[in-house]
Amino acid sequence: MTRRVRRIFFLFSSVALGWVFFLAYSSLAPFGYGESKYGDMVNAITVPERHITDAVTAVNFDIRGFDTLGEEFILFTSVIGVVLLMRRQKDEPAGDHEDQASGRVVPPASDAVRVISLLLIAPTVLFGVYVVTHGQVTPGGGFQGGVILSTAPLLLYLCADYTQFRRAVPRRLVEASEAFGAAAYILIGGACVALGGLFLQNLLPLGKNGTITAGGIVPFIDLGVGLEVSGGLSLALLAYLEELLEEKEQ
Amino acid sequence: MSYLPYGIAAWLFLVGLYGVISSRNLIHLVICLGVIQSSSYVLLLSIGYRAGRVAPIFVDIPANTPAVDPIVQALMLTDIVVEVTVVALLLSLAVQIHKRHGTLNPDRLTKVSG
Numbered sequence: 001m002t003r004r005v006r007r008i009f010f011l012f013s014s015v016a017l018g019w020v021f022f023l024a025y026s027s028l029a030p031f032g033y034g035e036s037k038y039g040d041m042v043n044a045i046t047v048p049e050r051h052i053t054d055a056v057t058a059v060n061f062d063i064r065g066f067d068t069l070g071e072e073f074i075l076f077t078s079v080i081g082v083v084l085l086m087r088r089q090k091d092e093p094a095g096d097h098e099d100q101a102s103g104r105v106v107p108p109a110s111d112a113v114r115v116i117s118l119l120l121i122a123p124t125v126l127f128g129v130y131v132v133t134h135g136q137v138t139p140g141g142g143f144q145g146g147v148i149l150s151t152a153p154l155l156l157y158l159c160a161d162y163t164q165f166r167r168a169v170p171r172r173l174v175e176a177s178e179a180f181g182a183a184a185y186i187l188i189g190g191a192c193v194a195l196g197g198l199f200l201q202n203l204l205p206l207g208k209n210g211t212i213t214a215g216g217i218v219p220f221i222d223l224g225v226g227l228e229v230s231g232g233l234s235l236a237l238l239a240y241l242e243e244l245l246e247e248k249e250q
Numbered sequence: 251m252s253y254l255p256y257g258i259a260a261w262l263f264l265v266g267l268y269g270v271i272s273s274r275n276l277i278h279l280v281i282c283l284g285v286i287q288s289s290s291y292v293l294l295l296s297i298g299y300r301a302g303r304v305a306p307i308f309v310d311i312p313a314n315t316p317a318v319d320p321i322v323q324a325l326m327l328t329d330i331v332v333e334v335t336v337v338a339l340l341l342s343l344a345v346q347i348h349k350r351h352g353t354l355n356p357d358r359l360t361k362v363s364g
Contacts, residue, residue, distance in 0.1 A: 003272070003357070010271050014264050021260035031252045032301030039298065039319030043306055046320075047313035055306035055320035060327065071328040078335035085342040137309055143331050210309050229331075236338050243345060 051206040051214045052136045060141065061218045061225075065200040069185050072225055076182045079232040086239040088246065109158060117159040124152045132226035136215035142222040146229025153234050162245055174234045181228025188220055255296030262289035276344040276354045280337055287333045291326050298322035 029035065042063060043055055052058040060068050128149035135141025157165040189200040197203045204216035212219060262285060269282030298319035304311065306320040348354050 006271055010268060014267065017267075018260060018264060021256075021263070025253060025256035025260065028253075028256065028297065031255050031296050032299050034297055034300065034319070036298070036319045036321065039321050042320050043317045044314070046306075047308050053307060053309040055308070055317065056324045056327065059320050059324035064324070068328065071331060074332050075335045078339045081339045082342045085339070085346050139305075139307060143327060147334075233334075239342070 047209065050202070050216075050218075051209050052218060053210055053214075054136060054139055054141075056139065057135045057141050057215075057218060057222075061135070061221045062202055062215070065189075065221065068225075069189070069200070072182065072185055072228060075229065075232055076178070079178065079236050082236045083239045086243045114159045117155040121152055121155050121159070124148060124155060128152065128226075128230070132222055133212050133219065135222040136218045137210050137212065142225025142227075143229055145222075146226040147233060149226065149230035150233035150237065154237060157237075157241065162241060165241070169234055169238060171235075171238060174231050174238060177227050177231030178235055179231075181224050181226070181231055184224030184227065185221060188217055188224065192217065255292055255299075259289045259293035259296065262286070262292060274355050274357065276347060276356060277341065279356065280340045280344065283340070284333060284337055287329070287336075290329055294322040294326045294329070 042059055046052050046055045046058040050058050050062055052062065128145050128151075130145070131140035131148055132142055132145030135145070153165060153169045156168050192201045192203050193199055195203050200217070202216040202218070204220075206216050207214040266282050266285030266287075266289065269285060270279055273279035273282060298321070300316070300318045303316045303318050306317040306323070308315065308317075344354060347359065351359055353359060
């Protein structure tokens with residue numbers, strides 16, 4: 001199919017798709033006037049029954065904790081996919097494609113970039129740990145904090161070089177962090193079963209509202225997810241950087 | 251009374267889809283897929299919004315304050331996680347394709363692989 005035919009085809013089908021969108025959206029309530037009994041119910045029970053002041057975390061890690069387990073494993077498997085795809089394969093042609101911008105020298109990082117990223121590393125780690133541990137109090141949690149934590153190695157790469165980066169981010173540690181974080185979620189669920197409850201049933205004491213120990217098992221799940229996400233994203237970053245460097249060496 | 255956010259969600263979807271079908275570069279194509287996915291964020295958040303209500307964070311307000319729907323916000327959060335990892339996976343596929351075929355242009359790719 002040529003480019004032109006494809007575009008004409010898209011034009012017609014996008015009109016049809018737009019019409020379907022119009023039909024679907026016009027039966028929704030206007031913006032700001034929808035109703036959801038479930039949403040109101042979650043808002044009503046999250047503080048008195050769960051001691052979690054961030055209703056979004058209550059939904060993700062307590063009320064539908066089992067679904068989030070599946071979502072965490074989407075992340076886990078795609079990181080494994082990235083690592084597998086970036087691994088050098090035996091039958092791979094070695095650098096026979098032409099360099100599209102040969103002779104262009106990559107400028108080294110400027111002093112301003114280096115100083116600022118060096119200064120940002122410690123606050124980034126602190127902020128990441130804060131966001132991971134306070135998911136049940138304020139907006140945040142394992143996913144968000146894990147992403148913030150995984151930017152710290154990236155900042156290190158910006159301010160130093162690849163060898164420093166490798167020294168600070170040992171592959172084994174990152175892999176172990178990802179695997180342990182993913183296992184922790186299942187182990188917490190299994191521990192609830194072992195204690196006589198249901199899988200991921202919130203059996204621990206709920207603690208005081210607005211503290212980092214509030215919410216029973218939720219802070220522990222947050223810690224596990226934080227480890228998994230920060231480890232997983234660092235591992236993906238490591239896979240990409242290794243690939244880049246092997247290309248350069250040839 | 252407004253339907254504008256729903257319209258924006260539909261527009262983001264269609265404009266991203268146009269980017270995907272007209273793309274000449276696989277990395278551009280992956281980013282366009284990200285645009286399509288962001289239409290689902292706009293849709294989810296606008297479905298959950300309630301006029302005049304606060305965010306569902308009860309740490310410094312009374313627990314019975316009317317708040318917006320937290321469920322769709324939680325769905326959007328996991329949506330973002332999925333998008334990031336899918337983009338990472340697709341980009342590594344693009345790297346592999348460039349290694350094997352020496353091009354990122356999907357049109358030339360069909361000729362190479364036959």
